[in-house]
Amino acid sequence: MSERQLRARVTQVVAEVIATRRVGAYQHLTLVAPGVAELARPGQFVALAVGGETSGTLLRRSFSIHKVSPSGTYGGTVEIVVSAVGTGTRWIVDRAPHDTIDVVGPLGKAFPLPTDPVACVLVGGGYGSAPLFWLAAELRERGCHVEMVLGAASEDRLFGVVEARRSCDGVTVTTDDGSAGQQGWVSDPLPEIIERTKAGVVYGCGPMGMLESITRVAQAHGAVAQVAVEESMACGVGVCMTCVMPVVGADGRTRMARSCVEGPVFRGDRVRWDSFDGGHARVPDDAVGAPKVGGH
Amino acid sequence: MVDLSVDLGGGHRLPNPLMTASGCAANGRELHRFFDVADLGAFVTKSVMADPRSGRGTPRMAETPSGMLNSIGLQGPGIEAFVDEDLPWLQSVGARVLPSIAGSSSTEYAHVAATLRASRAFDAVIGVEVNISCPNVANRGLVFACDPLASAKVIALVREQLPRDIPVFAKLSPDVTDITAIAAACVKAGADGLTMINTLLGMVIDTDRMRPQLGGVTGGLSGPGIRPVAVRAIWQVRQAMFEGRIRTVPIIGVGGVRTGRDALELVAAGASAIQVGTAVFNDPSAPVRVLRELCELLDAKGFERFTDAVAVAHGR
Numbered sequence: 001m002s003e004r005q006l007r008a009r010v011t012q013v014v015a016e017v018i019a020t021r022r023v024g025a026y027q028h029l030t031l032v033a034p035g036v037a038e039l040a041r042p043g044q045f046v047a048l049a050v051g052g053e054t055s056g057t058l059l060r061r062s063f064s065i066h067k068v069s070p071s072g073t074y075g076g077t078v079e080i081v082v083s084a085v086g087t088g089t090r091w092i093v094d095r096a097p098h099d100t101i102d103v104v105g106p107l108g109k110a111f112p113l114p115t116d117p118v119a120c121v122l123v124g125g126g127y128g129s130a131p132l133f134w135l136a137a138e139l140r141e142r143g144c145h146v147e148m149v150l151g152a153a154s155e156d157r158l159f160g161v162v163e164a165r166r167s168c169d170g171v172t173v174t175t176d177d178g179s180a181g182q183q184g185w186v187s188d189p190l191p192e193i194i195e196r197t198k199a200g201v202v203y204g205c206g207p208m209g210m211l212e213s214i215t216r217v218a219q220a221h222g223a224v225a226q227v228a229v230e231e232s233m234a235c236g237v238g239v240c241m242t243c244v245m246p247v248v249g250a251d252g253r254t255r256m257a258r259s260c261v262e263g264p265v266f267r268g269d270r271v272r273w274d275s276f277d278g279g280h281a282r283v284p285d286d287a288v289g290a291p292k293v294g295g296h
Numbered sequence: 297m298v299d300l301s302v303d304l305g306g307g308h309r310l311p312n313p314l315m316t317a318s319g320c321a322a323n324g325r326e327l328h329r330f331f332d333v334a335d336l337g338a339f340v341t342k343s344v345m346a347d348p349r350s351g352r353g354t355p356r357m358a359e360t361p362s363g364m365l366n367s368i369g370l371q372g373p374g375i376e377a378f379v380d381e382d383l384p385w386l387q388s389v390g391a392r393v394l395p396s397i398a399g400s401s402s403t404e405y406a407h408v409a410a411t412l413r414a415s416r417a418f419d420a421v422i423g424v425e426v427n428i429s430c431p432n433v434a435n436r437g438l439v440f441a442c443d444p445l446a447s448a449k450v451i452a453l454v455r456e457q458l459p460r461d462i463p464v465f466a467k468l469s470p471d472v473t474d475i476t477a478i479a480a481a482c483v484k485a486g487a488d489g490l491t492m493i494n495t496l497l498g499m500v501i502d503t504d505r506m507r508p509q510l511g512g513v514t515g516g517l518s519g520p521g522i523r524p525v526a527v528r529a530i531w532q533v534r535q536a537m538f539e540g541r542i543r544t545v546p547i548i549g550v551g552g553v554r555t556g557r558d559a560l561e562l563v564a565a566g567a568s569a570i571q572v573g574t575a576v577f578n579d580p581s582a583p584v585r586v587l588r589e590l591c592e593l594l595d596a597k598g599f600e601r602f603t604d605a606v607a608v609a610h611g612r
C-alpha cells in the first residue's frame with residue numbers, strides 16, 4: 001500500500017476469490033484484499049468492478065463488509081454476502097476460487113460505537129444483517145449487552161441466524177410468512193427488546209422501509225437509531241452524485257447527501273423518510289438549493 | 297520519452313494532455329485518495345452555478361450497455377463556496393484547474409465567471425470551461441448549446457469577464473443537427489477552444505414498474521458506448537478548421553475514453569487534450585492510467601511529441 005493510500009484509508013486491489021459458498025438464497029465470498037482488511041471498520045463497504053477491464057458493465061457494485069481477517073493465511077481477507085439480482089451481481093456470484101475481482105475499499109462511514117457500555121439492539125433485514133456480527137463482537141468487547149433481530153420474507157432469505165446466536169446475548173427471528181421464528185416484521189418485537197434491555201442504540205441495516213420503521217420505534221422508546229442505507233451507486237467513491245438522499249445536517253438544514261461518503265451510516269432521525277416514495281426520493285422543498293417553481 | 301506537454305492557450309503549458317471530465321470527478325478531494333490530482337494536465341471541476349443547488353431527486357442513474365444515463369441536475373455548492381473551499385484546496389495540492397461553469401441565463405454565467413476571477417485562488421486556474429448544455433430559462437428551457445445565438449451570447453459575456461491569458465472553452469453538445477455551426481458561433485464569439493462532447497440525451501424505462509427509470513425522466517448518456525460519437529464530432533469540427541470554416545483553436549476531446557488507445561483515437565481525430573469521465577466510476581485511477589497507456593502507445597508508434605499525433609488521421 002502506498003503512503004497516499006494509508007493516508008486516504010482506502011485502496012484499490014485486484015482481489016483473488018479464495019472461497020465462495022451458497023448460504024440460503026445468498027452467496028458468501030471470501031476475497032484476498034490486502035490493505036482493505038487492515039483499514040476497514042464495521043459498517044463500511046467495498047465496491048467491486050464487474051466483468052474485467054473490457055467489461056461493458058461499467059458501474060461498480062457495492063457490498064457492506066461482512067467480516068475481515070487482517071492477518072489470515074492468505075494475507076488480509078474480506079468477506080461479503082451477495083444476492084444475485086441482476087447482471088452485475090450474477091457475474092460476481094459466478095466467480096470461482098482463484099478468479100479475480102477488482103475491489104475498492106473500505107468506503108463510507110462506519111457505525112459509530114458508544115463510548116459507554118450501553119445495551120444495543122442490532123436489526124438486520126435479509127442479507128442486510130451481513131455487517132452486524134462484526135459490529136456485535138466490537139460492541140461486546142466494549143462491554144455492551146447486544147441483542148439481535150433478524151428478519152426476512154422467508155427462512156431462506158435470513159442470513160446469519162447461527163452466527164447471531166454465537167455472537168449476541170439474545171436473538172429474535174421474524175419472517176413475513178412465519179417459515180422461521182415469529183411471523184411478522186422486525187419492528188414487531190423491537191419495542192419489547194428496547195424496553196427490556198434499556199437499549200441506548202439501535203443499529204439497522206436492510207431495506208429503506210425497514211430502516212424507517214426501526215428509526216420510528218427507536219425514537220418512540222428513547223433509543224438512537226444508526227442505520228446503514230441502501231442506495232444504488234455508480235462509483236461508491238463520492239464522485240458521481242447518484243447515491244444521494246435527503247439528510248438533515250448538524251446545522252438543521254436538509255441536503256442531498258451522498259450515501260457513499262457521508263453515509264452509508266446515518267443517524268436514523270436525520271434521514272428525511274417523508275421524501276421516499278416507491279423507489280423515488282424527492283428533494284424536500286426546504287432542502288438547501290431545492291428547485292424553485294419551474295424546476296431545475 | 298515522449299514529450300507530452302501541450303499549450304491550450306494563454307501561455308499555460310500543461311505537462312500532459314490528460315484531464316478529468318466535469319461532473320465525473322467532483323472537486324478533487326475524493327480522487328486525490330487514489331492518485332495525485334496534480335499529476336494531471338488539469339483538473340476539471342464539477343459545473344458550478346451562482347447559487348447552491350440540491351440537484352434532482354432519485355433515481356439519478358441507470359446503467360446502459362457500455363455506459364450509463366445520469367440525471368443529477370447540477371447539484372453543487374454555488375460559486376461562493378466553490379471559490380472559498382474547493383478552488384483553494386485544489387491550489388494547495390498544486391493542481392492546475394479548469395473550472396466548469398454553468399448558468400440558467402447568460403448573465404448568470406457572467407456572474408459566475410466574474411466571481412471566479414475575483415477569487416483568491418484564481419492563480420490555480422489555467423482556463424475556464426463553459427458548460428452550455430444547460431436549459432436557458434429565457435428560451436423555454438432550450439439548452440444554450442442547441443442554439444448558436446444563445447451559445448455565442450454566453451461565450452461572449454464570459455470572455456469579457458476573464459483576463460486574456462485565461463482561455464475559455466465552450467463545451468458542446470452532440471445533440472444538434474450540425475455541430476460545426478455551434479462550434480463556429482462559439483469561436484466567433486471569443487471561445488479560445490472547444491470541449492467535445494457533452495452527454496447525449498437518453499431515456500430508460502424500468503419495465504418492472506413500467507415507468508421512466510430516472511426521477512428526472514431523461515438523462516445524459518455517457519461511457520465507452522458514446523465514444524464513436526465523440527470521435528465523429530471532433531473529426532467534423534477539426535475538418536471545418538482545416539477548411540477554414542472555423543478559426544483553428546484547440547479541441548479538448550471527451551466522450552467514452554477508457555484506455556490509452558481510446559484517448560489516441562480522439563487525438564488522431566483532432567483533440568489536443570483528453571478528458572476521462574465515466575471510466576472513473578469503473579476505475580478511480582483511470583485518468584492517470586490512461587495517461588500512462590497513451591504515453592506508451594505514442595512511444596511505440598514512434599511519436600516524439602504528443603502534439604505530433606493531434607489530428608494525424610486527417611488526410612490519411
